[in-house]
Amino acid sequence: MNTVDQAIKLVRNWRRHRAVIHPRTAQFMYHWMRGSTELPYPPLKLHLEPTSVCNLRCPMCPQAIDAVKGDTGYIDIDLYRKIVDEAARFTLEINMFFRGEPLLHRRLSELLRYGSQKRVRMHVNTNATMLREREARMLVEDGATKVTISFDGPDKAMYEKMRKGAKYEVTLENVRNFLTLVKEYRENGRPTPYTVMQVILPYDATQSGPTLPSHMRDLLAGLPVDEWDPIWPHGWAGVMQENETVDAQPYGENYHPCNWLWKSLAIYWDGRVASCCADFSADQVIGDLREQSLMEIWNGPQMVALRKLQVEGRYQEAPLCSGCDAVWTKESSSWNLFNWAEKWIRPSDMPTGRLQGHSHGAPVVSPIASDLGPQAVAAVAAARNGFSGPVPVAIPASSGPSSNGRAMPA
Numbered sequence: 001m002n003t004v005d006q007a008i009k010l011v012r013n014w015r016r017h018r019a020v021i022h023p024r025t026a027q028f029m030y031h032w033m034r035g036s037t038e039l040p041y042p043p044l045k046l047h048l049e050p051t052s053v054c055n056l057r058c059p060m061c062p063q064a065i066d067a068v069k070g071d072t073g074y075i076d077i078d079l080y081r082k083i084v085d086e087a088a089r090f091t092l093e094i095n096m097f098f099r100g101e102p103l104l105h106r107r108l109s110e111l112l113r114y115g116s117q118k119r120v121r122m123h124v125n126t127n128a129t130m131l132r133e134r135e136a137r138m139l140v141e142d143g144a145t146k147v148t149i150s151f152d153g154p155d156k157a158m159y160e161k162m163r164k165g166a167k168y169e170v171t172l173e174n175v176r177n178f179l180t181l182v183k184e185y186r187e188n189g190r191p192t193p194y195t196v197m198q199v200i201l202p203y204d205a206t207q208s209g210p211t212l213p214s215h216m217r218d219l220l221a222g223l224p225v226d227e228w229d230p231i232w233p234h235g236w237a238g239v240m241q242e243n244e245t246v247d248a249q250p251y252g253e254n255y256h257p258c259n260w261l262w263k264s265l266a267i268y269w270d271g272r273v274a275s276c277c278a279d280f281s282a283d284q285v286i287g288d289l290r291e292q293s294l295m296e297i298w299n300g301p302q303m304v305a306l307r308k309l310q311v312e313g314r315y316q317e318a319p320l321c322s323g324c325d326a327v328w329t330k331e332s333s334s335w336n337l338f339n340w341a342e343k344w345i346r347p348s349d350m351p352t353g354r355l356q357g358h359s360h361g362a363p364v365v366s367p368i369a370s371d372l373g374p375q376a377v378a379a380v381a382a383a384r385n386g387f388s389g390p391v392p393v394a395i396p397a398s399s400g401p402s403s404n405g406r407a408m409p410a
């Protein structure tokens with residue numbers, strides 16, 4: 001990728017993330033590059049799942065291999081209010097999704113209204129299969145500030161393969177009706193959510209990045225799509241690196257700590273908190289909002305330990321991070337910036353995570369996930385990267401084991 005491409009990509013990413021552009025964003029970047037493990041600022045954004053239940057089984061998503069297992073439920077409204085009351089003091093945006101389909105929560109309207117009354121930006125990501133008139137009005141009227149619609153594949157055949165359980169014509173009709181409503185509201189000068197069409201395309205090694213097929217724009221010609229977002233699939237921390245339909249993009253060859261640990265937390269429907277929104281099987285549960293506050297968890301012993309492992313390049317010692325593609329990046333604007341700034345910002349007496357002598361670079365080829373289950377696949381991915389697999393270490397007595405009984409770092 002040349003410098004112009006990189007600059008374009010950087011600008012595009014800033015546009016997408018502008019809800020969280022704030023003086024605190026600079027603080028986040030500084031502490032990520034510096035390798036701070038306790039942070040003097042709160043999380044910039046949250047993923048909060050109204051439900052872990054989904055009506056589809058998309059083959060590139062961990063739902064397809066039953067990674068959620070029996071851990072299904074819907075957030076209780078009082079617990080939700082408690083979380084939002086605290087988050088509203090500092091969080092810039094709540095992503096109202098994580099493992100499931102948000103439109104399945106029967107009280108989503110109440111959840112959105114509560115968040116927006118507290119002046120939090122509410123982002124809903126939906127597969128749009130159930131986006132009928134009532135749901136469309138709810139998204140437009142009840143305070144969603146951004147709606148991302150997952151509409152994958154360049155055509156009907158690929159869409160129905162990738163969105164297993166959905167019907168192309170039904171979803172397309174839902175999307176058109178939703179955008180028509182947005183258009184009406186805009187013509188009347190009324191506020192509407194920012195609209196994003198996210199399109200997952202099969203990975204193509206011959207291209208430098210995913211390109212939106214031009215006919216897809218024609219499908220929604222004249223309707224207010226604020227942003228088209230073509231992406232290649234990622235491997236959900238190694239768990240879905242290979243699947244029956246679309247391979248994830250290969251791991252990059254450059255290591256940097258995963259910046260999610262410096263900017264965000266992910267909350268399950270029952271109040272448990274994960275370090276990252278790739279954690280469908282609750283491998284790295286770091287707290288519980290039924291008993292703790294967000295800020296206690298954000299700088300709690302487990303989150304601090306995870307950041308330290310990443311800064312020191314020992315990410316393979318954490319159960320979920322061990323297979324993760326987010327720490328391995330291709331030559332990119334984000335890696336170049338990190339690499340340059342780290343030299344200036346990181347104190348000279350601090351260890352760095354440079355994995356010297358480590359010959360990462362070959363794409364990780366994990367077995368078809370459904371044959372093995374998510375934990376086994378993460379371990380295989382780690383082993384193929386030259387690691388001996390997750391190394392369990394003791395956990396602080398007060399923190400308890402992660403919900404599935406796997407050891408977390410101390």
Ligand SMILES: C[S@@+](CC[C@H](N)C(=O)[O-])C[C@H]1O[C@@H](n2cnc3c(N)ncnc32)[C@H](O)[C@@H]1O
Nearest residue numbers: 060061097098099100101125126127150233234
């Ligand atoms: C897990 S889904 C939950 C929200 C909702 N059910 C949906 O599909 O939009 C959250 C986001 O992850 C995306 N996603 C699923 N598998 C992916 C993959 N392998 N790579 C990149 N994004 C993926 C979905 O398209 C969606 O935008």
Ligand code: SF4
Nearest residue numbers: 054056058061063127
């Ligand atoms: S990507 Fe969304 S719609 Fe598809 S299975 Fe996962 S959670 Fe469900």
